[in-house]
Amino acid sequence: MADIKSSANPLFLREEELRQGIELLFYAYRDFTSDPDSILADYGLGRAHHRVLHFVGRNPKISVAELLGILRITKQSLSRVLTTLLEMGLVQQRQGTRDRRQRLLSLTEKGAELERRLSAVQQARVARAYREAGAEAVAGYRKVLQGLIDENEREKILQSIVRR
Amino acid sequence: MADIKSSANPLFLREEELRQGIELLFYAYRDFTSDPDSILADYGLGRAHHRVLHFVGRNPKISVAELLGILRITKQSLSRVLTTLLEMGLVQQRQGTRDRRQRLLSLTEKGAELERRLSAVQQARVARAYREAGAEAVAGYRKVLQGLIDENEREKILQSIVRR
DNA sequence: GACTTTATGTCAGCCATGTTGACATATATC
DNA sequence: GATATATGTCAACATGGCTGACATAAAGTC
Structure with missing residues (x-):
């Protein structure tokens, strides 16, 4: 076991490199998600709502099933946040034309506004990192x-x- | 507003680029964290335990305060997962020598073993991505x-x- | 040596967000 | 007409954040 960690062994360097890549991802994601949180708090919303706003914004008229596929959560979990967003008038739903069982989701103007605010802070962080790198x-x-x-x-x- | 989205405007491309960078991070992190989850489930543990195992593993003899700083959670939240890990014999604590108030945390051999299992799957994913890229x-x-x-x-x- | 600060813990309760299971309804499809 | 699909709803539970309040032991200070 000590052999594996010996600096003569190329596997050691490799493992260190991978560990660093993993930790960087952890820290980057931690801070990346922290920006929108304070804005969301003003609305009494959380990250789950943010994710819905984001993907509905990016995919107007998305069906519930598609959204579930992206978020990888259960319909019951989605239902909770979606109901809130609908009640707050941030998201709207319309019956599908081809398939009337579907509820196609889009942002309202108010929802789009909030989404832009949230995007803005996140994009600012990414833009800075891109610029520097x-x-x-x-x-x-x-x-x-x-x-x-x-x-x-x-x-x-x-x-x-x-x-x- | 429509102007900003016109393809003649270089800001549009830029915003699209940023959005893509954001979504990629979301998806990558989503899948990156999914690997260890099935292993953790066998032990009745969650992601919070994983994070503690990881950072205690990487920083043997870390103090509680340092760990709190990394994880950015409250001591009450940490306490919950830490107590479990101590009870399961995955983490051990020893009084600090310089400052005897501190409880310095390390993995037990059993804890290190689990940590290696968890690291392994995550490193495999990162290694694959590194190799391909x-x-x-x-x-x-x-x-x-x-x-x-x-x-x-x-x-x-x-x-x-x-x-x- | 008394006083204050620090590192840590603990109890209690709340909230957000994930889960499963069971059942309901409307519509599409064969 | 029977079956499959898209979606919703109710209920219960688990995880892992949070706050507030209080406790203790050790360190540091005057």
């Missing part, structure tokens, strides 16, 4: 993050991100 | 993640990651 680094950042996504879903997700 | 991309990934961390804490965190 440079275009080449940004390409690498994206490449690695893509590789971290589950392989079987990656294609679908990338399309949903880049399309539009 | 290449060394240059990895450097960019790290650079951008560093830039996402709160500026006032960045130096301290980077030292704690790279040191050792």
Whole structure:
């Protein structure tokens, strides 16, 4: 076991490198999510609401099922936050035309406004990091993050991100 | 407002780029945290326990205050998960020598074993992403993640990651 | 040596957000 | 007409954040 950690062993360096990549992701995500929280608190909303606002904003007329697929939570969990957002007039739903069982979700103007406020602070942080790191680094950042996504879903997700 | 979204406006591209960077981070983190969850479930543990195992593993003899600083949670929240880990014999505490009020935390052999299991799956995912993306991309990934961390804490965190 | 600050713990209760299971309804599809 | 699908709802529970209040032991200060 001590052998594995010996600095003569290339595996040690490799493991350290991976650990660093993991911790960086933890810290970056921790701070990245902290910005919108204070804004959300003013509305009595949480991160779950933010995620819904974000993905509904990005995907107007998204169905409940699609949204569930993105968020990977149960419909009961989604229902709770969605009900709040509907009651607050931040999200609106319309019956699907092709399939009238579907409830297609979109942001209201008020919802879009809040979403923009939330995006703004998050984008500011990302913009700063991009600026400091440079275009080449940004390409690498994206490449690695893509590789971290589950392989079987990656294609679908990338399309949903880049399309539009 | 419509002007801002016109494709003639360079800000549009920029905003799209930022949005993509944000969504990639969301998806990557979502999947990145999913791996250890099934292992943890076997022990009746959750992500909060994982975070403690990770940072105690990385920082043997860490004090409670230091750990609180990393995790950014309250002592009451930490207390809950820490008590469980102590009772399960995964973490041990020893009185500080310089300051006997401190309880310095370390993993037990059993705790280290579990931590390795959890690390392993997470490292496997990161290793795959690194391999696919290449060394240059990895450097960019790290650079951008560093830039996402709160500026006032960045130096301290980077030292704690790279040191050792 | 008394006083204050610090590191830590504990009890109690609240809230947000995830889960499962069971059942209901409307619509689409074969 | 029977079955499958999209969605909703009720109820109960678990995890992991939070605040507030109070306790204790040790360290540091005058």
